[in-house]
Amino acid sequence: MALALNTKRGMVTAALVAPAVAWLFIFLVLPFIAMLVFSVGERAPEGGYQPAFTFAQFANLPARSAAFRNTLILAPIGSFVCLIVAYPVAYYLAVKASPRYRLLLVSLVVVPFWTSLLVRTYAWMYLLGSRGIPHLLGMIGFEDVRILNTPGAVLLGIVYGYLPLMIMPIYVSLEKLDRRLLEASADLGAKPVSTFFSVTLPLSLPGVMTGLALVTILLLGEYLIPQLLGGGKVFFIGNALVDLFLQSRNWPFGSAIAVTLVVVVVFVLLIAMRIAWKIAGTRQVDLV
Template identity: 75%
Template sequence: MQASTARQNLVTATLLAPSALWLFIFLVLPFVAIVVFSLGERAPEGGYQAAFTLAQYANLPARATAFWNTMILAPVGAFACLVVAYPVAYYLAMRASQRWRLVLLALIVIPFWTSLLMRTYAWMYILGGRGIPALLSLVGIEDVRLINTPGAVLLGIVYGYLPLMILPIYVSLERLDKRLLEASSDLGATPLSTFVGVTLRLSLPGVTTGFSLVMILLLGEYLIPTLLGGGKVFFIGNALVDLFLQSRNWPFGSAIAVTLVLVSVAVLAIAGRVSNRLAGSRQVDLI
């Protein structure tokens, strides 16, 4: 019995070894390097100079604007995606026929076939002076500014990340046992009570999965604030690009990157705790 268990453990370890080695080389080691850089100093010519100091972390308030913009616009953008995505996912899972469901899902996924850069450039034209503002000026509404504003950034976020919010919620709703809805109705619950007490509650794992996924990606977002914010709406990703590629302050940039990773881990931990508390131990996977 012990020999069989040892053999199974050896087979499991052999199968996991390639992926574990991959993660160690391309995830753990780079993060360790960033932590080491964050404890160093900026060299006179730029880059990294060996040292052991927490001065870079003490200097984090110098980039407070980027942090505040990210901490405000990232959750607001994720919540906006949720508000738009839930009705869409609900219709796909609960109302759409099987024939049309696959077509609608394909239409949701198709935007991923095009580069986010190209899609964001399209929004730059739509929100720019030759787009919606030009149409508004034809009806007498002048001096409307849409581009280079937080609203433009939020719109780009919702457009770019909406499919990532829809799919986990759809999977959660699609797996929901419809007999629970019938039982709730038979027991005299109103449609609203059934939705809140059964549908919404049992789909919370999908909600938290989608919200966490979008939120974490937004914490490091760079492209959308750069193009639709016009350099006036800075995210942490913009600060990292500036520190590593322009001012070449690698230790300070590494300290910000480590802080960003810690915030992402905190988001995952909070989302997992909330999901387990409100909806039990149900898990939602995309596969």
């Protein structure tokens, strides 16, 4: 009887999980396998893929070192700048804001996602172009200031575009904070600054790590912001992939870069999870 019951439960569980497993296998595992196969092939004379077994594409990765360098430098910097800006905002929303207006303020954080990133990035192109902020700076004596098509413009676009994704995990972590711990700290004579660094910040670090992992992983594959605000001068790995697959039609080399990017993303995620678990101890930490 118990065996039949367990078998029935197992079948029900398998039936419920099967659609998700099939989805992941078809849209995640199979494309990655195809990309892995392409990465050890050769470029056909007319472009595309030609069957072979060679690691020459991986040996040629230094040819795109500028894209890797820009990505591996600007993506972490952008993530940490997002963190510096996002934490005070999330802290105010979760701890200081009146419950009456909290939902409205959180909605305002999400509002930018209602508009296409392409439109918002084009708006920044105008603001950072010759008729925008540089023109205003020229009127007060700062002539020949160029912001657009520089790493600074790309960094600014990154922070603007991904800031809400950093705010929300931190906000959720702070919103779940037990206020009695703050009251206990104050009753024991701790000053607000000491309470923040000894209670609030440690308990919110899982949310911080979640935001950092989420934003960094997305930035590693970013294409639009470097393309528009970098003007073809600040290449990310995503720009290199578009060039190799759609213009150069060098699918094996593009696949090798994509496989390397996936390895980097997994490495970043594992590090973030390890740090988060160390910080949280036995508390449950969800990064994805």
